[in-house]
Amino acid sequence: MIxxxxxxxxxxxxxxxFLYVPSLSVVVFSVNQAKYGLVWKGFSWKxxxxxxxxxxxxxxxxxxxxxxxxxxxxxxxxxxxxxxxMDRFPWPKRLxxxxxxxxxxxxxxxxxxxxxxxxxxxxxxRQLVPGFEMGLMTLIIGHVTFQLSFVTLVVRSRLAALGxxxxxxxxxxxxxxxxxxxxxxxxxxxxxxxxxxxxxxxxSLDDFIISFFTHGPDSVTLPIYLYASIRRGISxxxxxxxTLILLVTVFLVLLSERLARFRAG
Amino acid sequence: MYDLxxxxxxxxxxxxxxxxxxxxxxxxxxxxxxxYGGIHRRRDLRMRGTLFLSLGLLWLFVFLALPTTGLIFLxxxxxxxxxxxxxxWTLDNYRRLLGFGLFGWSPDYLVILARSLWVGLVTTxxxxxxxxxxxxxxxxxGPRWRTWLLFLVMIPFWTNIVVRAYAWLFILSPAxxxxxxxxxxxxxxxxxxxxPGSVATFLGMVSTFLPFMALPLYASIERLDxxxxxxxxxxxxxxxxxxxxxxxxxxxxGLTVGVILTFIxxxxxxxxTDLLGGSRYMLIGNLIQNQFGQGRDWPFGAALCLxxxxxxxxxxxxxxxxxxxx
Numbered sequence: 001m002i003x004x005x006x007x008x009x010x011x012x013x014x015x016x017x018f019l020y021v022p023s024l025s026v027v028v029f030s031v032n033q034a035k036y037g038l039v040w041k042g043f044s045w046k047x048x049x050x051x052x053x054x055x056x057x058x059x060x061x062x063x064x065x066x067x068x069x070x071x072x073x074x075x076x077x078x079x080x081x082x083x084x085x086m087d088r089f090p091w092p093k094r095l096x097x098x099x100x101x102x103x104x105x106x107x108x109x110x111x112x113x114x115x116x117x118x119x120x121x122x123x124x125x126r127q128l129v130p131g132f133e134m135g136l137m138t139l140i141i142g143h144v145t146f147q148l149s150f151v152t153l154v155v156r157s158r159l160a161a162l163g164x165x166x167x168x169x170x171x172x173x174x175x176x177x178x179x180x181x182x183x184x185x186x187x188x189x190x191x192x193x194x195x196x197x198x199x200x201x202x203x204s205l206d207d208f209i210i211s212f213f214t215h216g217p218d219s220v221t222l223p224i225y226l227y228a229s230i231r232r233g234i235s236x237x238x239x240x241x242x243t244l245i246l247l248v249t250v251f252l253v254l255l256s257e258r259l260a261r262f263r264a265g
Numbered sequence: 266m267y268d269l270x271x272x273x274x275x276x277x278x279x280x281x282x283x284x285x286x287x288x289x290x291x292x293x294x295x296x297x298x299x300x301y302g303g304i305h306r307r308r309d310l311r312m313r314g315t316l317f318l319s320l321g322l323l324w325l326f327v328f329l330a331l332p333t334t335g336l337i338f339l340x341x342x343x344x345x346x347x348x349x350x351x352x353x354w355t356l357d358n359y360r361r362l363l364g365f366g367l368f369g370w371s372p373d374y375l376v377i378l379a380r381s382l383w384v385g386l387v388t389t390x391x392x393x394x395x396x397x398x399x400x401x402x403x404x405x406x407g408p409r410w411r412t413w414l415l416f417l418v419m420i421p422f423w424t425n426i427v428v429r430a431y432a433w434l435f436i437l438s439p440a441x442x443x444x445x446x447x448x449x450x451x452x453x454x455x456x457x458x459x460x461p462g463s464v465a466t467f468l469g470m471v472s473t474f475l476p477f478m479a480l481p482l483y484a485s486i487e488r489l490d491x492x493x494x495x496x497x498x499x500x501x502x503x504x505x506x507x508x509x510x511x512x513x514x515x516x517x518x519g520l521t522v523g524v525i526l527t528f529i530x531x532x533x534x535x536x537x538t539d540l541l542g543g544s545r546y547m548l549i550g551n552l553i554q555n556q557f558g559q560g561r562d563w564p565f566g567a568a569l570c571l572x573x574x575x576x577x578x579x580x581x582x583x584x585x586x587x588x589x590x591x
Contacts, residue, residue, distance in 0.1 A: 004504055012402030015395045015479075016414075019421045019472055022432030029435070082321030089314030090300060090307060099318070102325050105333070108525070110533035110577065112550050113570045117332035119557055120339055120567070145328045148321060164301050171302030206425050208536060213557060223427045230431050230540060234438055242428045249424045253416070 023246060030239035047240040057225070057241070064221040067136060067211075068204040071143035076197040078144070079151025080189070086152070087159045088185075103153065106146045115213035118142050122214065134216035142214040143204045150203060151196035158192025198256050205248075340567035350563060358568035374552070381549040382576055385532030388470040392478035392527050393520070395471070397512075400483040415483065422476035430540045433469045434460060437541075461543025469537040474530070478523040485519025486512075524584060529577050549573050 030048075033041035051057055086099055106114055118141070126132045162185075170184045208223040215224055222245065229238055296307050340358055343351045362378075364370045403414045421429065437443055437459035448455040459465055489512065497507045513520075535550030542548075549569060556566030 008398040008402050011395060011398035015399045015475060016417060018395075019475060020417070022436040022472070023421075023424070023429065025441075026432045026435055078321040078324055081317045085314050085317030085321070088301070089310050089317070090298065091311075091314065099322065102322070102330060105325075105329060108529065108577075109333075110529055110550075110573060112533045112535065112553050113333070113336070113573060114329070116553060116557055116566060116570050117336050118328065120335050120563070121328060121332035124335070141328060144324065148324060152321070168302030177303075202423060206423065208425065208427055212554075223425050226425075226431070227427045227536070227540075230427070230434065234431075234435055238431060239435070242431055245425055245428050246420075250420055253419050253423055257416070257419075 023242075026239050027243045027246065030236060030243040032236065035236055047236040048244075051237060051240050051244070054237075060220050060222055060225045063136065063219055064205060064223075067139050067143060067219075067221060068201055071140045071147055071204050072197055072201045074140070075144045075147035075151050075200045076193060079148050079196060079200075080155050080193050082148070083152045083155035083159060084185075087156055103149045106149045107153070111146070111207075111209040112213075114146060115142070115210045118145065118210065119213050134214065134219070136216075136219045138214045138216065139211060139219050139221070142210045143207060146207075146210065147200035147203055151193075151200050154196035154199060155189065155192045158189055158195075162188055194259065195256075198252075198259065202252055202256075205252075336567045336570050339564055340571055342564045342567075344562045344564050358565045361565060362568055362572060377547055377549055377552055378572060378576065380547075381532045381573075382580070384466070384470065384534075384538075384548060385528050385580065387467065388474055388531040389478075389524055389528045391467070391471045392474050392523070395475055396478040396482050396523065399475075400479050400486045403483060404486045404489070418476050418479050418483070421472070422480055426473060426536050429473060430469055430537050433465065433472070434540055437465055437468075460541045461546065463542075463546060465541040466538055466546050469541045470531055470534065473534075473537060474527040477526040477530075481519040481522035481526065482516060483519070485516040489515050521584075525581070528580055528584075532576060532580070533573055549576070 031043050031045065033044040033046070082103070086096070086103075091099070118138075122132070122134065122138050122141075132138075166184060166188065167180065170180050175184065206223070207221075208227065211221050211224055212227070215221065220228075222241075226238065226241060226245075229235070229241075297304055298307055298310075299305075300310060338352075339350075341354050341356070343353055343355055343357060345351055362374050364372050364375055399418070403411055403418070406414060435441070439445075439456050439458045444453065444457070444459045447453050447459055448457070453459065493511050493515075494507060497511045502510070532548070533550045533553075534548055535554050538546050538548045538551055539554075549572065553566050553569045553573070556562045556569060560566075
């Protein structure tokens, strides 16, 4: 019994170490004065300052942000409407099943297949619409396509949790269609919509595979830039950039944790 | 962060457990029905519903359903000399996949397919082996510790995969202790890194997917009936028996989500294998990326995509058929 507990504890702590030792060592070495090697030459912010003076990195970070904001806005809008449309109207069973399948498709297909499909789609569109080049536009379309189903699924689970009692009560009190929708359904749904939007935003910032396939030469995002620089070798600037991305991740996780707690009351 | 019951479980549960509300409504002969407390004409409701659905469905249709179907046709096309497409129907791409090339038969591509399956499988098994103790440990701490430990699992869950692969690249580089120790014991020549290779690949893969296994698993273990565990102990069940008859059946929903979230992307992985595995550890994901990138052989890439789809199905079906069941 005790041996067993010990084994569980040891494996668990080992797993956490295993998850954190590489990232933490990158963080530590990002503030090291030395450019090469393991030697600690003293604390320095210089890699961070050189990062913030690098116009390319600033542009790339801006690209990431623009894509994330626009695609999240579009996906949240479309996804919420889609969730409402699927859940709140009397569709025949077959149609409901087909829509369900379509929405689940991006969740279970490997990203790389979606990416390949999008590449094909864009090349066909290019033949139909001249001037449709790989760029921010294609990147945003690609992101919305997978975000859409995640938003829809999150909002739908909230809709399912709401049930229909409140709608019926509102009807009994002579609420009009518009009043019911804007004053009852939407406010109750808001936490689900916010959670969906947060998820979509994080997924967009985090995405590598689909961006890698659908970006153009002047629409590089942070993960793609990072990947390209890593292929050129290890450097303290990459340490610094990785550390910043890590910090943004920690911030987003904390933020949505807070939101979730706020939501729960 | 995102409530797990909301963000991960719908994939598996919503589709099966939902009853279509249209079935339960009393209907009047005139095409009227009561719907969420109001009386509506069915036709009106459907018109309004179509408005809600139209944009989203159109989007998914144009950018998801059509292109995915398009991949099937693309896999039957062939490539011109400059990477252009010839829409002639041929099975050449599949023949090539099976190893029949210009210079006779070679198993190169089949080896890559088998390796993808193998890497996906081993990664999943290792993640399960580490994931159970980890989540069990977290679930048995006090509420304060639990929150923090869970937070520690969530951060890598959301950390960019390129960042995490890079961290391994760094820690395995020649100047740092792991590579030095390995060189000291003559596993590798001194002054070289521990990548590219299988060790680096599996380290990267397991650390990438462990959170994807652990979080759904935790959602199940948190709801475990601990009294049942004690009862089993009182009846002199061995630890293996307790796991098999008490823990496993209760945590199967979480395990299933974890396996899906691990196995499918692990098999299709190309970032980790590209950075840490090197050319000798090529998976089907790397091959697809090559065909759509430098190789510019889209039809063959599409055939590979369909092969990957087939592998995914095979994996999931064999899991369902009781790969892990007694």
